[in-house]
Amino acid sequence: MAGNSFGRVFTVTSFGESHGPALGCVVDGCPPGLPLTESDLQTDVDRRRPGTSQYTSQRRESDTVRILSGVFEGRTTGTPIGLLVENEDQRSRDYEKIKDRFRPGHADYTYVQKYGFRDYRGGGRSSARETVMRVAAGAIARKYLHERVGVRIHGYLAQLGPIVLEPVDPASAYGNPFFCPDPGRLKELEAFIWNLREAGDSIGARVTVKADGVPPGWGEPVFERLDADLASAMMGINAVKGVEIGAGFKAVEQRGSQNRDEMTPQGFRSNHAGGVLGGISSGQQIVVSIALKPTSSITVPGDPIDVHGRPAGIVTTGRHDPCVGMRATPIAEAMLALVLMDHYLRHRGQCADVAATTPILPAGVP
Amino acid sequence: MAGNSFGRVFTVTSFGESHGPALGCVVDGCPPGLPLTESDLQTDVDRRRPGTSQYTSQRRESDTVRILSGVFEGRTTGTPIGLLVENEDQRSRDYEKIKDRFRPGHADYTYVQKYGFRDYRGGGRSSARETVMRVAAGAIARKYLHERVGVRIHGYLAQLGPIVLEPVDPASAYGNPFFCPDPGRLKELEAFIWNLREAGDSIGARVTVKADGVPPGWGEPVFERLDADLASAMMGINAVKGVEIGAGFKAVEQRGSQNRDEMTPQGFRSNHAGGVLGGISSGQQIVVSIALKPTSSITVPGDPIDVHGRPAGIVTTGRHDPCVGMRATPIAEAMLALVLMDHYLRHRGQCADVAATTPILPAGVP
């Protein structure tokens, strides 16, 4: 596989460029019999859509997802589900001027070194526009996990630059363009972004995603552990530079007596492990946090080089987000859903006939 | 694959339990013609060996690696390389007393929920003893990368609990049991660990690994990106709870004008990206940092439950490290080597006939 497939049993194979005719993916391995319509996917896809607020890229795309196969009479058939989103607003002339230049912080230079040339229109395959298919595919996984297993996934913006946000009201994150879980901090975020825009600059962010209702036993012990696959899923999202499970880097300064999550008949007393022990889900809440770097496409002048390695003035144009992290929540949720779905089916494949010998502990503290 | 294979083209499939007869692995896909002897592997394996200092587990294992196949007349043949390490010091009676109990922070409970029962001797497959095979396999990748491509990998302990270490003299890290890169801080580390031992407690750590000499172009754009595979490789190491590439979580508070690494004809001006742009190596130094949780096996009393979910007193016995992070450096280096080797061969498979069109920039600042 040349890197465009994800998952082992429940797999997503994606294709498409930012300014090509269409983006699409093939979701293979979905269990048959799941009720599924295009609107089931559209809800999640609309949440990551550009142009929906004044704080994000103004590219206009309806992002209408078509199901091309794998669904018959409203139910998944077990055969591959082909999904397609046509690109509509492809102002690729905007990009003529970066054709012969490498933008700093982008994949322009690395693509040319790898492939010999590149589709320079909007970043081509390296554009975050590709994530629309991850969200569409993730919506299938999420629906199955919710309806058949009772898994509930949610996420929110946990930090934007210096502004740290607490999940005061996690459900409210879906009602604002920042995915901010604390309605009281919205004004602060708005002001911060406006100032940034005026400065022609951008900012990093932290996003947290969680899954409740994951039973113990999903994952593998050594290489394709649940946490390793989560790390891969998250680090593979554009602009992500760090991934934490549970306590994450806080564990560096913790003592064992503080970090280990004591088990009692009433459940776990804490969740520093983030729901994964030895690569396998523990039945606690799965907690994953990611760091997103600031958009490199800013109007602050830089002094980049051209494709011949010579200095070349550049001003980034195109339509960009001042904080890509602001739109990452639905993408990270989708990736979490894909990993969990894959591991659910893998676990079922190997261990479906395991007879329970030990009672399942209550999840305990989230 | 049930999770015991790593890599796509250069693959490692491992087996073995902490207290079973032996640990082993199969390294498949190694290019033919590489000079290789058992002593090439032993050097790296010895660096992670237990019982080599008073600060780590006192289990006595010679960890002698045997090459069972894939090498003929001192060179790799291109066929799979079978590696074996026999377990010698298997004091498994020590573990009879935890047979019916779940230790907090360990995989005891999750294994039983997944598989119905568990090999309780020393954690069975969940033991960090399994990493001996990763180091042995990684040594092959490392040797190839060094001799054929000029890639140099090194790592060190970057933080132990509250003690932050700077790479004042990285080469010195291999000369002390802490993998501390600053000889002036050794006394401080020793004192810290002794106090911890007396308290029967343990501590977390941060380890950093780096690769110099990686040419631009290795990696993939979307799912199996170089950074995603690095994240998977590192998060799959026992006790790891966080992974950063380059600036990592520091990027959350950075602005785009600060974070993006400007390119000049003299090379990159900074390396916040950690050597990876858009999932593909940039030719800069690859920089990865990991957070390791404190050992859960401590003598501070806890109040765990037994396999019936009932309260059960426990005192951890066995032979343990007060800080697993102290021994993680060679393991993280090995995983870095495995990821790079796999991506080198993958890149060569797809892009061997790409003709360079753009000069390669100097790496610039590390």
Next chain:
Amino acid sequence: MAGNSFGRVFTVTSFGESHGPALGCVVDGCPPGLPLTESDLQTDVDRRRPGTSQYTSQRRESDTVRILSGVFEGRTTGTPIGLLVENEDQRSRDYEKIKDRFRPGHADYTYVQKYGFRDYRGGGRSSARETVMRVAAGAIARKYLHERVGVRIHGYLAQLGPIVLEPVDPASAYGNPFFCPDPGRLKELEAFIWNLREAGDSIGARVTVKADGVPPGWGEPVFERLDADLASAMMGINAVKGVEIGAGFKAVEQRGSQNRDEMTPQGFRSNHAGGVLGGISSGQQIVVSIALKPTSSITVPGDPIDVHGRPAGIVTTGRHDPCVGMRATPIAEAMLALVLMDHYLRHRGQCADVAATTPILPAGVP
């Protein structure tokens, strides 16, 4: 992978049903820089198209292939190539009458047992219509292999029922609807098929495909051998029940002194091996033969059962070929191209730096 991907490094992931909105596939791992247009694919696709002669299914499909990604300014970019064919002539009402019945020799019964229900329109995913994407994907592999490596692939109908055909003029096979390589036998084939049509019956066939110019060294020694992958590729084509490499089943009655292909400085003296020794190409012509069963969709009355397991009269309707083998040649050629391309890239990945030590023998007798 749930069985809809083919290949390890050069991969094809396909989707689509006979009477759904569209068929498509994702070709991943294609080397960058290959000149490619939609018309390059259309030539091969048109050769397997239904409705092009009176001897085959009268379904009318233009089978127009669209390239949705992975090609920029006329060259492959190295990123996944999305291909799409919209279904046009979907007379799915024809199939209402088989909705509750299992046709003998079809996958109706097995799909229902596997998935719980089925898309009964034209066989759904089990229809040979799916092979249009294999041909489109194969055309990319074929073009690369031809232009970059000098591999030439051709095939022909070797037997139709009792009529055995010799490759008197292999090139002529592309000029008639039977893919018959002996122009002198065309009348005989036509008469045979007309008689069969009148009888409402169908017939089996044998197809042979060959590749010239494959250098020695492609393949693997044990499981994913070149011959094993060819066998998988061919047996995976609808209606195929047997696969032979080289002498195939004739080898059962051969002696070693007759079967082994002697090597001389002038080349191999024979080619009973069909170009594969020990799972690896020998530099001789690759020769693969397949057996295709007769179409099960015939108007000869049968007495099938319904979905409740009860007897149910059936007359097959829909539009069918009296001999599916007649149209299998381009499909088998495509699968041969896909296997060779994948192994070329795999070989290059692992062995690109092998220095030749032994001269390459002339291919010798084909």
Next chain:
Amino acid sequence: MAGNSFGRVFTVTSFGESHGPALGCVVDGCPPGLPLTESDLQTDVDRRRPGTSQYTSQRRESDTVRILSGVFEGRTTGTPIGLLVENEDQRSRDYEKIKDRFRPGHADYTYVQKYGFRDYRGGGRSSARETVMRVAAGAIARKYLHERVGVRIHGYLAQLGPIVLEPVDPASAYGNPFFCPDPGRLKELEAFIWNLREAGDSIGARVTVKADGVPPGWGEPVFERLDADLASAMMGINAVKGVEIGAGFKAVEQRGSQNRDEMTPQGFRSNHAGGVLGGISSGQQIVVSIALKPTSSITVPGDPIDVHGRPAGIVTTGRHDPCVGMRATPIAEAMLALVLMDHYLRHRGQCADVAATTPILPAGVP
């Protein structure tokens, strides 16, 4: 994967050369809780062992299989099962004389072209000795399938050169060195082999393997079909040049009215499909037949070339079977078991929650 792994969910990764220190494999993905001892494996392994009759190679190997991991207190744990067989009778000096020559019909030439050099001792990795691990791994699959699902696998020699054998008494095949299923033909076989030995020549063979009790629904629709995976498994056995499912090449001359297996409430009326329809098991007996070429290692003089491409006299030495097909039955049975086991787990992973809507037909005629 460089070709030494087999299976997707239940996988075998093998290593080892004919005259290296040992052969081994890792069986990954085995469901936990299966009672397993070394003697369970030894029974099958002993059936393929060399030196057990005067008709086969006189190499003396005890072929004692050790289980190194994955089994605890007599049951599989769900973690990888490491298996090892040490080589004992390595008379590798025998092979010094072929060091610089290519034997016709062997992989000597192709290995050198692929890898640049070769382990010439007894064919190295290309030796059929490697199949000992397939048999050991297959024994685990076979045991699980038999005990948990009720699948029964058996095979026999169906043809040796011109002698066609009918399965008069299939169970008797395990009681003679030919795996002949017709005790009345044993004398004839013995005489044939003795004559062949005197002539210093060898002969081809056909072997048939069958599985009863496979429920409908195992397999995949398009690429990794049950029949495609069977074809790959069988063609990957040393010396195999042809594979048939059910009617196989007989289908070429059959009409649809004859070939299609009519379904009735009492079961299928025939089994030309060999138990697979549309890539998925039908519940009928699985029937696979393979053609094995005659051993190329004969004492009939040939005139081979040396590693420089120059003529070089050769007389094959070493210890060989006059008919490799004679010992292929347990190997083909093992591969059948591995494919079925993998597809069972894959099916369970994707479709474990499918509710039966249609009664399962009786298997009908075998």
